[in-house]
Amino acid sequence: MNQRKNYALPIVMMILLFGMISFVTNLAAPMGVVVKSQFQASNFLGMLGNFANFLAYAFMGIPAGKLLEKIGYKKTALIGIVVGFVGVGIQYMSGIAESFLVYLLGAFIAGFSMCILNVVVNPMLNTLGGGGKKGNQLLQVGATFNSLMGTSVPLLVGMLVGEVTKNTAIKDVNAVMFTALGIFAMVGIVLSFVNIPEPHMNTGEEEKEKSQYSAWSFRHFVLGAIGIGVYVGVEVGVPGTLNFFLADANAGGLDAATAGTVAATYWLLMLVGRFVGASIGAYVSSKTMLITASAVGMLLAFMAIVSPITSTVSIPVFQSSASGLSFGMANVPINAMYLVLIGLCTSVMWGGIFNLAVEGLGKFTASASGIFMTMVVGGGILPLIQNAVADSVGYMMSYWVPFLGLAYLLYYSLIGSKNVNTDIPVE
Known part of the structure; x- marks a missing residue:
């Protein structure tokens, strides 16, 4: 205490x-x-x-x-x-x-x-x-x-x-x-x-003795590093492509301003999700949280892909106007509702993936964190692939890309996050 x-x-x-x-x-x-x-x-x-x-x-x-x-x-x-x-x-x-x-x-x-x-x-x-x-x-x-x-x-x-x-x-x-x-x-x-506690800082003696192992020696970390890149790509690609879809006269058919507010509501739901994640984080493990978030995210992405864009629904959206901040209602294709809700799922993924990937790494945790930051570039790669698919076969079909990304995260949370290299010394 x-x-x-x-x-x-x-x-x-x-x-x-x-x-x-x-x-x-x-x-x-x-x-x-x-x-x-x-x-x-x-x-x-x-x-x-x-x-x-x-x-x-x-x-x-x-x-x-x-x-x-x-x-x-x-x-x-x-x-x-x-x-x-x-x-x-x-x-x-x-x-x-x-x-x-x-x-x-x-x-x-x-x-x-x-x-x-x-x-x-x-x-x-x-x-x-x-x-x-x-x-x-x-x-x-x-x-x-x-x-x-x-x-x-x-x-x-x-x-x-x-x-x-x-x-x-x-x-x-x-x-x-x-x-x-x-x-x-x-x-x-x-x-x-x-x-500040410094449990992972190398001492001079440690630097003289080079370890034959590194963070890359742990399978669950390697898969987790890939997972971070995939996660950032999903997080960015879902609302980014949604904005394009809604503003396209031949697709979502909304004006650009409304399309932007709908896509922005995704980020607002991420904030809501993080509040929830913070409140239950002491009681729910990272693994359970990631399993649930990735599975529900897959379901929402699938529903968005298979639902007809002619079906519409009114949803509350976060708006900013000359009179201040407010909520309003927007009539959107039902696909958009499913995609906006994915924000609740992606909101808690970063912490879950990070905790699972560095579990049991000990002295390799610091270098592992640096590798994680490099993998943030996935936020540029996956959305690029998704929009290439959208150009070829349509907006909703492009959401198979984040669907597969979420499927990978589900695999990681269920199987890939297990530390199978417990024989590696980490102290």
Whole structure:
């Protein structure tokens, strides 16, 4: 009881950082609208900031894990905070310099920070919670705050820009930049004064003796790393393709604004799901949670595929208007309802996959976390495949791609997550 109380402050700081990961990452998309206006850029150029942010994961995932092994959670987190402060600061300076290239540089550097912090936050919350169900619960709490902060970004940017869609500039959203800088500074200062357990940091003696094993030596970890890539691809591909489907005059037949609000409701349900996951995480194992989420997700995807798009239903959607935030009703193909509900399933998957994959890894946990971050690139690969299928055989048929992804996650939760390499020394 006392040990958990002593870790309350670092737990809060880690949850704040979990939220900042989503806040800074999701800032790239609405910022695309701003930079398009300021620099008269194309849609492609407007999304380069988002691309630069995620590209950093491919470069920094494994090195960040190595860094965590060598200097521990606390120092690695502080480095990530400093890098994030610099990245957001450069994006702020790009508004003063009125330079698109400076903005891209800031987004890329911020991406390095997000990758480093992801590598730190996931295993640290699990460690501070003592692993098992309590560790899973803390991961779900962090994921909930992550989702809340991510949802807030487009709303904040929208309120700052207002109804003006032309002649907007980066300086118009400086308040969002200052918010990120302030939280980074606060967490960095507090974290520098608190004690953090370092169960997986290598000592000098350990470094002299090279192990013949690594995280890759564990079958359940390898399958879990693949699972993370698959999960991110499903999470991104389901609402992304849904938006295209609904806005297509020959398919969903909705106007672009309504299509966007329906797809956005998917992310709102992810927030709801993470609240539920956080509340039951101490009582339900990661395995049970992942089995249930992937099985229900498969069922919903299947129903979306086989249901006729001519059947419609009214669903409540999350809306943002000039008068503020509200819920409204939208008449959509029943397929859309099934797909939006998948958000409840994907909401709890990250923590479940992570906990199952690192179970029993011991000293290899830190490097495993870095590998996980590299696999985030699956969020770009699977949606690309899905939309290639959609171009060929139609939107609903393309959902066999996330259906198969969910089937893989079900296999992993049932069979693939078992540690069959218990003979490997991990201390």
